[in-house]
Amino acid sequence: MNPSAESGSPATGGGSGGSGGANGGGGNGRSGRAPYDLPAVLDIAVAAFNDYGYDATSMGLLAERLGTSKSAVYYHVSSKEDLLRLALERALGELEGILSQPGATEGAADERLRYVLRGAVKVLVEELPYVTLLLRLRGNTELERDALARRREFDNAVSALVEEARDAGTLRADVDARTTTRLLFGMINSIVEWYKPGGPLTQDQLADDVITVAFDGLRVHDGR
Amino acid sequence: MNPSAESGSPATGGGSGGSGGANGGGGNGRSGRAPYDLPAVLDIAVAAFNDYGYDATSMGLLAERLGTSKSAVYYHVSSKEDLLRLALERALGELEGILSQPGATEGAADERLRYVLRGAVKVLVEELPYVTLLLRLRGNTELERDALARRREFDNAVSALVEEARDAGTLRADVDARTTTRLLFGMINSIVEWYKPGGPLTQDQLADDVITVAFDGLRVHDGR
DNA sequence: GCGCACTTACCGATCGTTCAGTAAAACTAA
């Protein structure tokens, strides 16, 4: 059918995440009105997906927000789903990166847990639109199901940490680890629904609040 | 364009909520193959909306899951959006009902808060598909925005309770009430994403866990 | 024979995607 369509789009391969990166050699002339590059298109696409939902965002509407035509978008990406794939890769890559950092692999279980939760908040805030998109997936397509599976693996890793900390006696044992983890992530993931970067609540303060509420609860305690 | 679309669908008005209600009472005759009635269509529609997302659920697919034709669906409801309206009315009606119960209006602030949270968990579980649909709204249409506004009002009421309890000295004051409420609802609302009724975790146990984690946190406390 | 609960057949609009063509910049060779 279409002879050239499938052929690999050059930049997609690496998991590098594409944040800036070596690309272009900078020689990008950029005289007059600069043309779009893929990261710019992706940013605007993800914002639109979050505003209207992925399914409800048509390529026409997306083109409108870019100020170009539908077909111009197809110059940069091979399909609508490709935009989704690139976005999800970025979000998942950042999240998975937390688990391989020293703070997440060395030390007492409860401190590792704290480190991972703090890291999750950090990624959520710094990659807010991308993680938002990830957290709203429904699993309609193979791509979405794969992303959900990777997210579930991340959850499982944290759940294991909770269990470890509980076995070590530093976390309460009267609520099971699975439920605990889910409530924990429910709390953290909800951040994408209401947090506005640049507002009065800083990223660090937010992370502190999350850790405080999660570990010590809302109640005023006698001892402390 | 479509002349009849707007005209009020008869049943939407009252807050009756329609939980089961007078109808059928389960004694649903069902001799041979019973024809569909509106509540049955609504149940299946809401399930489909939750499976695929509202936008991604076509009327054709919905008809397929009902085992009938698209037009048959239009015999029972006037539009796709009408299905959404009926579903959201049910979820919001139940949630708002909590706030007017005695347990939510009488007594100490922290006990009223506990009552409302427990009630929210109860409604979430008992009306799981309907509340799930509500919690996933994006606000693309007027209808969705209205529903989101009502949900926000509910959140505000709870936020006021948190503030009251904090002023009374029963809740910690080092995290502000707005953030607290949002984290609280993040935790509670996440239930729709993972809770399976009929599983090992009962509704009452779930509510207990939520209250425990929210008020006392995960940490093992010295004093108690 | 009449209303209820559908059915088949279809409408215009919109969807994601493709296509042929093109202006302008960038590179190449003389």
Added chain:
DNA sequence: TTAGTTTTACTGAACGATCGGTAAGTGCGC
């Protein structure tokens, strides 16, 4: 320097499929 070639970044029109919704007819129990 300049003519020729290639690459980049697009435009506008169109495609088949599918969308939400409608019109008109059909079987069937009362």
